[in-house]
Amino acid sequence: MRGGNMPLIEDTMDESTPWLVSALRERFQATETGMIIDANTDGNFTWCVQISAFERWFAELESLLDQTLGRRIAHAAAESEEWHWMQQGELPTPWFKRRAKRVDTVNEDWKLRGLGHFTVLESSEKDSTLLVTNRPHTSLAAGMANAVWECIEENRYRFQWSDRGAKETVIQASLDNRTIPNQVPVEYNWNDVDGNTDDLSRMYDLARWESDGFWTVEGNRTVMLHRDLFIRFEALLSPYISQTERTSDSRTEWCGIDELDRLVTWDAMADASRQQFLASGELILIADPEHWESMSLRHLALQGLGRIVKAESIDANGGVNLHLSAAFHPAIVVGRLLGCWERAEGRSAKAKWTSDTTGHHIQITSRREIAD
Known part of the structure; x- marks a missing residue:
């Protein structure tokens, strides 16, 4: 029993790797608000997610937006990874074997995040061939690998990639002499309440080491993805959906969100999250x-998505007001909660989201009016 609650993960068949669990708990700190903070960054919230769930969510998002989004999320991953290493401070600068020691530093970081193993296959003055083995998702691997290569070499590179199967992604990086500014912090338009660290169960409590940069929870490949990545991804999507009309039958009212491109994006992110959850069979x-x-x-909290601190019934048909002090991303969390409501009630739901200084308020009711 932990934190005064029954454990959320059954541990009768615990096959976890003690050193890995200890390292994950030390770096990725759980909070009382249901979030997970990466202690190696400036408080970057982190999603502990099974890669199969992420890929299902991503595929649903592509289908809903009717676009191929691999390059968008690769560039978002590159931007986010660059920002991550800027927060980490300078990479090692020894007199000898500087590149090798920097690569080792990257792989030590990726080991806990479950991002695979980074290798330099070939390198010349202008072109380099990089390899990520045990990669979780090929587009994420490509963007992150190019970003760490830029940090290692202290140069800018254009990149393209190919998937070799067997969980391997090959990245071709070409020197880019353009002046490209460093990444800056991203902004988001909702409020989260800070929470103290807590000992609530998290998914990584049963992490099992499999190979370099590759660990599982109950047999499922799991990764740690920063919120910064998703916010940058959202920003990179905007120009490509600015002409997309919003459906007149949206499931969610996003109070305070006025930009059409953001409304379309959040609608799609939420519905992808809803569909992913329903497909999980929970x-x-x-x-x-x-x-x-x-x-x-x-x-929610098991993965670092947030935690409901108050729930109030508002009608006789399952309608409810939910309050969360913090949320990983409103669209992902609202979509997950819509899926939970629909699974519990057996019918379609709609939601209304607002954010104020106390966090997030989500109203969920039946999507279609029910006769008395």
Whole structure:
């Protein structure tokens, strides 16, 4: 029993790797608000997600937006990874074997984040061939690899990539002499309440080491993805959907969000999250509003997505007001909660999201009016 609650992960068949779990707990700190903070960065919130769930979410997003988004998320990953290493401080600068020691530093970081193993296959003055083995997702691997290569070499590079199968991504990096400014912090338009560290269960409590940069939880490949990545991805999507009309039958009202491109993006991100959750086959039982709070520990906080701190019934048909002090990303969290409601109630739902100084308020009701 941890934190006064029953454990959220059954440990009767615990096959975790103790040193890995200890290292993950030290670096990725759980908070009472249901978030996970990467202690090696300036408080960057982190999603502990099974790669199969991420890939299902990403595929649903591409389908909903009717676009191929691999290059968009690769460039978002490159920007986010550059920002990550800027926060880490300078890479080692020894007199001898500087490149090799910098590569080792990158792989030590990636080992805990589950991002695979970075290798330099060939390098000349202008062109380099990079390899990520045990990669979790090929577009993420390509963008992140190019970013760390820029940090290692202290130069800018254009990149393209190919997937060799067997969890390997090959990246071709070409010297780019353009002056490109360094990354700056991203901004987001919602409020999160800071929370103290806590000992609530997290998915990585059962992390099992498999290979370099590759660990699993109960047999499922798992990675640590920063919120910064998703916000940069959202920003890179905007120019490509600026002419897209928003559906008149959107499931969610995003109060305070006025930009059409953001509304379209959040609608799609939320619906992709809803569909991904429903496809997972998770069972949800809600008999009283208070059950939402315990449900959120398993389906939100376990992954660092947030935690419901208050739930109130608003009608006789399952309608509920939910309050979260913090959320990894409103669209992803609202979509997950819509999926939970639909699984519990057996019918389609709609939501209304607002954010104020106390965090996030989400109202979920039946999507179609029910006769008395």
